[in-house]
Amino acid sequence: QKEVEQNSGPLSVPEGAIASLNCTYSDRGSQSFFWYRQYSGKSPELIMSIYSNGDKEDGRFTAQLNKASQYVSLLIRDSQPSDSATYLCAVTNTDKLIFGTGTRLQVFP
Amino acid sequence: KAGVTQTPRYLIKTRGQQVTLSCSPISGHRSVSWYQQTPGQGLQFLFEYFSETQRNKGNFPGRFSGRQFSNSRSEMNVSTLELGDSALYLCASSFGGTENTGELFFGEGSRLTVL
Numbered sequence: 001q002k003e004v005e006q007n008s009g010p011l012s013v014p015e016g017a018i019a020s021l022n023c024t025y026s027d028r029g030s031q032s033f034f035w036y037r038q039y040s041g042k043s044p045e046l047i048m049s050i051y052s053n054g055d056k057e058d059g060r061f062t063a064q065l066n067k068a069s070q071y072v073s074l075l076i077r078d079s080q081p082s083d084s085a086t087y088l089c090a091v092t093n094t095d096k097l098i099f100g101t102g103t104r105l106q107v108f109p
Numbered sequence: 110k111a112g113v114t115q116t117p118r119y120l121i122k123t124r125g126q127q128v129t130l131s132c133s134p135i136s137g138h139r140s141v142s143w144y145q146q147t148p149g150q151g152l153q154f155l156f157e158y159f160s161e162t163q164r165n166k167g168n169f170p171g172r173f174s175g176r177q178f179s180n181s182r183s184e185m186n187v188s189t190l191e192l193g194d195s196a197l198y199l200c201a202s203s204f205g206g207t208e209n210t211g212e213l214f215f216g217e218g219s220r221l222t223v224l
Contacts, residue, residue: 032211043199043215044152088152090211096165097142097211101151 003027004091006100013107019076021103023089026070032092033065035074038102039085048074079107111136113202113216121222127188130219134181134202140164141183142213143175146197155198158183159205187221195223 005024013019032051036044050056050063062075086102114133122128134141143155154167158177175185197220201213
């Protein structure tokens with residue numbers, strides 16, 4: 001079992017829709033959770049962090065964490081073509097940051 | 110403020126050679142992490158350095174090594190290159206502190222091709 005699992009996609013959504021990206025992790029002791037965005041040919045950039053159960057909102061982005069289910073999600077409201085990228089879920093594990101393989105999101109006009 | 114700088118950006122080597130990659134973190138950042146990114150495996154953690162000490166290490170063979178200097182700049186070295194070492198090597202910096210916060214700032218990467 002991989003430490004951090006994501007569906008590779010692609011996830012295709014129309015412009016203006018809500019994109020829902022999901023991630024599960026294996027280590028119950030994980031404390032910190034992150035979403036990074038990586039455009040094609042570019043390096044990852046941090047877009048959201050979440051540390052406690054529940055929702056955290058930042059503009060059009062909402063991160064959701066459920067530690068009991070070992071599940072993290074990212075919602076992107078009013079999706080734009082510029083949101084088309086690979087979204088990487090990352091989890092701290094014994095002080096290392098472990099990444100999932102990413103979900104490719106395509107937002108079509 | 111300047112971002113994370115990695116050199117060289119592109120390089121081609123042949124099997125059996127060795128390579129050294131360099132990373133200059135954001136000013137004030139004391140932690141440098143290295144990752145290998147390949148299409149099949151995604152981002153895989155190599156190691157993390159903080160205050161010139163290796164603080165964490167991933168599951169890579171001993172051919173992969175690194176170091177950090179007193180100015181926080183870091184280098185990683187891969188010896189006896191194999192075809193499977195072809196990848197994008199990403200360096201990321203963070204403030205560091207008592208533990209890795211996970212809030213990393215990535216450089217643009219060094220793309221290594223092994224022939």
